[in-house]
Amino acid sequence: MTFSSARDRVLPNPVSIIVLTDCLKSVVKRSFPSSLNVIGEISSFSETVSGFCYFTLRERNETTKREAQLSATTRSSVVRGLPFQLKNGLQVVCCGDLDVYSPQGKCQLIVKKIEPVGVGSYELAKKQIEMKLRAEGLFKPERKRPIPPIVARVGVATSQTGAALRDFLKILGRRSRRVDVVVAHTRVQGEGAAQEVVEALRLLNANKDKLGLDLIVLIRGGGSVEDLWTFNEEIVARAVANSRLPVVTGIGHEIDTSICDLAADLHALTPSDAAVRISRDDDDALSRQLDVMKSRMQTRMEQRLCSAYERLRFYEQSRVFNKPREVLYEKRVNLLNELEARLIRRVEQKVASVEKICEVLKERLVGRDPMAILSRGYSFTRRVDDMKIIRSPEDVVVGQVIETTLAQGKVRSVVVE
Numbered sequence: 001m002t003f004s005s006a007r008d009r010v011l012p013n014p015v016s017i018i019v020l021t022d023c024l025k026s027v028v029k030r031s032f033p034s035s036l037n038v039i040g041e042i043s044s045f046s047e048t049v050s051g052f053c054y055f056t057l058r059e060r061n062e063t064t065k066r067e068a069q070l071s072a073t074t075r076s077s078v079v080r081g082l083p084f085q086l087k088n089g090l091q092v093v094c095c096g097d098l099d100v101y102s103p104q105g106k107c108q109l110i111v112k113k114i115e116p117v118g119v120g121s122y123e124l125a126k127k128q129i130e131m132k133l134r135a136e137g138l139f140k141p142e143r144k145r146p147i148p149p150i151v152a153r154v155g156v157a158t159s160q161t162g163a164a165l166r167d168f169l170k171i172l173g174r175r176s177r178r179v180d181v182v183v184a185h186t187r188v189q190g191e192g193a194a195q196e197v198v199e200a201l202r203l204l205n206a207n208k209d210k211l212g213l214d215l216i217v218l219i220r221g222g223g224s225v226e227d228l229w230t231f232n233e234e235i236v237a238r239a240v241a242n243s244r245l246p247v248v249t250g251i252g253h254e255i256d257t258s259i260c261d262l263a264a265d266l267h268a269l270t271p272s273d274a275a276v277r278i279s280r281d282d283d284d285a286l287s288r289q290l291d292v293m294k295s296r297m298q299t300r301m302e303q304r305l306c307s308a309y310e311r312l313r314f315y316e317q318s319r320v321f322n323k324p325r326e327v328l329y330e331k332r333v334n335l336l337n338e339l340e341a342r343l344i345r346r347v348e349q350k351v352a353s354v355e356k357i358c359e360v361l362k363e364r365l366v367g368r369d370p371m372a373i374l375s376r377g378y379s380f381t382r383r384v385d386d387m388k389i390i391r392s393p394e395d396v397v398v399g400q401v402i403e404t405t406l407a408q409g410k411v412r413s414v415v416v417e
Helices: 017-031 076-080 121-135 163-175 193-206 234-241 259-263 271-278 283-317 324-367 370-374
Strands: 036-047 052-061 066-075 091-101 106-116 153-158 180-185 215-220 247-251 266-268 380-383 401-406 409-414
Touching: 017 091, 036 066, 052 076, 066 076, 066 091, 076 106, 106 121, 121 234, 121 259, 153 163, 153 193, 163 180, 163 215, 163 271, 180 193, 193 215, 193 234, 215 271, 234 259, 247 259, 247 271, 266 271
Parallel strands: 066 106, 153 180, 153 215, 215 247, 247 266
Antiparallel strands: 036 052, 036 091, 052 066, 091 106, 380 401, 401 409
16 A cells, blocks of 8 residues: 655635635625525514614425525615515515625625515515514504594694595585684605604694694595505504594595505595594585574574663653652652651560560569558567667667667667667
8 A cells, every 4th residue: 555645635716705705705796796696485583772773584495305595785775775674484576686705705696676575565574573462462443442422622643735635524514614724734755754744643632622622634635656655654654543533534536445445544545534523414404494593593683682772761751760859759759758666666566565564573573562451450570779670689679779660660679678
């Protein structure tokens, strides 16, 4: 057995990896055109803080049972600019340039544009948003608020220069003369329009008591899917659902149904239909009834005025207006006479009461008169020197002069024992 040296085992003319990857990159650039369209299923999607998104495009052929995958990258701004949400499992067509990433030695697609497979990007985005909000219960019938049966003032969120507002006001004015309209101007399409619609709804809700609003109408005329996209935005749908006032939507043509229509309390087919739905069908009959009531009121007012005029003429002819001094003098005299009579009666009553009291007191005094007691055979004795009444033998001494008072006179005596 013959052994070769290590020098003999080295392959001739080795190629460096950098040179090889550069050659591969050159071959790929020459072989594949720019803006290559690649179809596949997204997997391993991730976004970095550096502003790039990385994912893998995968394909499986069920017939041949073969699988293949291709790395792809794109800027975060491209993903954020998509109307739909890019997520794993989604079939897409990516348009971009094929390149070789030298640090890892693998081919990758530098994506510039992404479209969903089978449906349009806006249709897919609408479906994704609708599924998300429906899962949250935002479209449930029990969340819908009733529309007031009688609307006196309505807030309209729309473009004040659009045909939708003109159609709405035309139909509303034709059907009802008693509905006031407050317009909150907002753009209804283009970049930033969704934020303006949300702000218009917020202003109407914030001033609902001040303005006396009964409900809000959100309207927009017809247009393409892109033109109507504002009303499929998630922030607008949430603003409609969270409105404190009931919301009626009339967006696009009859065949158009936006996510805002699903979140609204009442979905009208068009702006004109919205005007019909918030106005009463019996406005003409009500108007005639109001005219009859107005006529009756005028008649009653005229009758009341005539009656008041007759009373006024009667008062003008009365003595109180023709001879006010005499009337007032007579009233004063009559009042004084009445007061005098009342005073006399009160004095007489008071005198009679006093006399009666005096008679009672007189009888009491007569019963207590000492002379009356003496007339019944009683007497009383006093000492002459100090005229004190003698009540017991101890009150006198022998030789003392005493005086006894009788009913018919007095008797003096000397105490001998």
